[in-house]
Amino acid sequence: MEATFTNITQENITQEHLCCIIRSKKPHPGVEAKRQWLSARIKEGHIFRKLNAKSVVFIEYAPLETAWVPITGDNYYYIYCLWVSGEYKGKGYGKMLMEYCLDDARKKGKSGVCMIGAKKQKAWLSDQAFAGKYGFQTVDTTPDGYELLALSFDGTSPRFTQNAKKQHIGNQELTIYYDIQCPFIPQKIETIKQYCETNHIPLSLNQVDTLQKAKELPCVFNNWGVFYKGKFETVNLLDAAGIQRILNK
Template structure:
């Protein structure tokens, strides 16, 4: 259980990033993630992973510098906790969560929070797993997203008011994104190509500063989709999911 490594400015270039592990070739999404991380690590961002070529990692940051429209004092925000494939059932997820909680207590944090949903979403960490550690719902949106938190001192974070807006003036397909997830670039290319083939106008807005992330009109974990002015999902899209949205 001790064979974990934390990414640092010194080892970032050499460590594989666990989300994409099927290729040894340079991957544009992975390289974009490395660039994004190189700026975040000095802000206290933590990426802890199993020292193996597998998807076993946790990623979290001080809420004040986390690129999400969530507000609160002295919290950590978990972006992602992921264990997949043959690594499941070995206690790695428990070890990673316990490390994050111990890190928060060691640094005098008020608690830890994460994005969840009333109905589990494919691109969000497992809410039921977090609840086993005492995470509770502390805020909600009208469309079923939840903010889960484990408070150490009775204080709680909340969604920024703008995150509950869930609507924009723009009526065309609009996608807000940042470069935190290695899958983003490839997904953008797929959606752009599909929109072009269908003749569907679309706007793609990169969230490239902390301020932009905090001011977003929707919940966000690196991706947010609007159509006809209404918020649709934080899930990355394949062609089928896109077509379902466009039929609305």
């Protein structure tokens, strides 16, 4: 049977499964927050394309000008997520989704497509080795090894903002910048709050709830960024063990 995909629209967003591992018959706070965030982004040209199955097989990308990341560039698409998980791996779905995005970019006269990577693959970033097969190359870096990967159609390149490369803040306590694009984030925030309260760990939470805040962030960011003692630590979502590893450095 040929694979079929659906793009999320204003008309189908309330009915369609949003492709994350979360499974619940009842409304899930993180999933519903994601629906609200995504609904506001669709009119900006944000694309969420998914396999027609209750699976983790999807791509999510947007015009760089309206993408909630501290990256600048003219006429690019930015890929937030390209994910194929579990039994759906190895069936060519990732290839289909990537080629759809690249074809869409070319048809719309984009200058190219970009995404965040790192010298060492990060758990919550899309597979940069896979992107490399399509010609994505490193066009900008941060001092601690994060990379901006781009496939340029016209020789131009996007860049991290200068603020994103600072990766330092004045606040010394555990500090997290986050938005609600990922359905896992609301639950992670509550878990971290409870853990820090129980263990008397000072915590500062900063919700990124506007495009301007996202573009002005002092670190690389896909939907999450963590600082401790003023230093940027990771874009990975944290559990209790992750918090302790950072605090114990």
